[in-house]
Amino acid sequence: MVNSYIPNTFRMPVKARVMAEYNSLSELRELLADHHGEPILPVGEGSNLLFTHDYEGVVLISRMVRARALDEDKDSVLIEAEAGLKMDTLIEQLCDMGLWGMENLSHIPGTVGASAVQNVGAYGVEAKDVIVRVNTLSIADGTERVFTNEECQFGYRDSIFKNELHGRYIVTSVVFRLQKDGEPRLDYGNLRTAVHGVPTPSSIREAVIAIRRQKLPEVTELGSAGSFFKNPVISSEQFLALQMQYPDIPHYDALGGIKVPAAWLIEQCGWKGKSLGGARCYEKQPLVLVNAGNATPDDIVNLATAICRDVKTKFNITISPEVNYI
Ligand SMILES: Cc1cc2nc3c(=O)[nH]c(=O)nc-3n(C[C@H](O)[C@H](O)[C@H](O)COP(=O)(O)OP(=O)(O)OC[C@H]3O[C@@H](n4cnc5c(N)ncnc54)[C@H](O)[C@@H]3O)c2cc1C
Structure with a gap:
């Protein structure tokens, strides 16, 4: 058993009720049997996770690296x-x-x-x-x-x-x-x-x-989870209507419609480089939200929510997080 913070590249100081590492499949089976019926969360480096609170369950970390x-x-x-x-x-x-x-x-x-x-x-x-x-x-x-x-x-x-x-x-x-x-x-x-x-x-x-x-920010220097939002795919009709208004709107063909870079949408809403509490929309890549120092999980969530709201209001496009909220 390990008694420390759950690894996460946002650098949130969060703990699990139980955190355990395993070195073999038999050790993993034993842990699963010992904690049968409890919430289990496998975690790698936590580079796509936003912990909004301590985890009331068992975090399992693989040390099998061959x-x-x-x-x-x-x-x-x-x-x-x-x-x-x-x-x-x-x-x-x-x-x-x-x-x-x-x-x-x-x-x-x-x-x-x-x-x-x-x-x-x-x-x-x-x-x-x-x-x-x-x-x-x-x-x-x-x-x-x-x-x-x-x-x-x-x-x-x-x-x-x-x-x-x-x-x-x-x-x-x-x-x-x-x-x-x-x-x-x-x-x-x-x-x-x-x-x-x-x-x-x-x-x-x-x-x-x-x-x-x-x-992109190096995780060793600035807390983040990489791209916070997925790039939205919108219908051709909606895209053509937007293109009339914004002739420079970048876009790519995608399955089911037209993909528009979320970074562009966010920048157009004026969020690039802006902060809310301890969270900041990264100045070199607005798709990335960073822990500018002492951000709380709420700071990151509030910034993400505000960005989604503004993109929806300005473009009528829903952008959703790529990062997994826990
Ligand atoms: C600076 C930065 C840049 C990034 N750039 C990119 C990029 O270019 N492209 C991209 O796709 N992603 C990118 N990411 C996101 C991230 O690196 C990936 O999603 C990565 O795969 C997460 O790996 P992890 O081990 O940290 O997983 P975690 O964040 O720990 O977990 C991610 C999810 O996988 C599950 N999981 C983890 N391990 C296991 C397991 N063994 N079995 C079952 N479920 C498991 C977790 O429960 C969770 O749901 C970036 C992140 C950062 C911080």
Whole structure:
């Protein structure tokens, strides 16, 4: 058992009634049996969580951090990584090995387990593009269950583990397929111009890290959970009406309509760089809300609520948090 604050990159000083770490599947099964029927929350680095109060349940943290090659064919390698491993540590190793597929996801905080739950994404790539299967343990009875990529029902920062199976499974490891000869994916943002020399997994990784460092706060320096809001998808009719009023409105085609960057909407509402209590809308990227010093959970919630309200009033668009409130 661990008796300290729950890890979270917003740096909220919150505690759990019980917080425990495990080093093996048998230890995890024992913990699940000991706490049968109690609220259970698996936490990685807490980089997508906003704790609004202490957690009246059991926080479980994986210390299982190994990765290994399972199989390979002439084109690709199957890698299994345990859920507690830092995603970026894995990606660094894979890039060093010259394997393609995850380089665009470099420098995203968090663990391998959460990457599947969240379907993390950046620079035109999502975890779902490389995930083959997700190994889990049932919280109710400790039995193992394997989910294929399709069964995970991945969506934009979304999966079955956030929806109908929310709170029912703990991800124990994830199997990824990496390519030996990959296609660089450089069409997103200014990635192409940021890559120096021949694009390789490592040179793309370096470029991604350099861009991210310019735009996003480092969790070691400023508390945040990355992008606080999802980019909304609106109907073509609503978009065309808005475009008449705002000819420069940025947009992308998306499943079910037109995606409008929430950062632009927030900036238009005048929130960029503004504070409310101890919370601030980050001056370099308004999609990010930061703990400017001593923010309370209420400060972050109040700022998020005010931003949502203003975007709704000005554009009649509902933006919703990507961050999980606990
Ligand atoms: C500065 C910054 C930049 C970011 N940039 C990006 C980005 O570019 N793209 C992006 O997609 N995200 C980004 N994020 C968000 C975050 O990094 C990801 O969502 C990440 O996957 C969260 O990992 P974690 O281990 O911290 O999970 P946590 O925040 O601890 O948990 C997230 C969710 O996953 C669940 N969970 C965690 N581990 C397990 C497990 N083993 N089994 C079952 N459920 C589990 C938790 O219960 C919770 O619901 C950013 C965050 C920060 C702070």
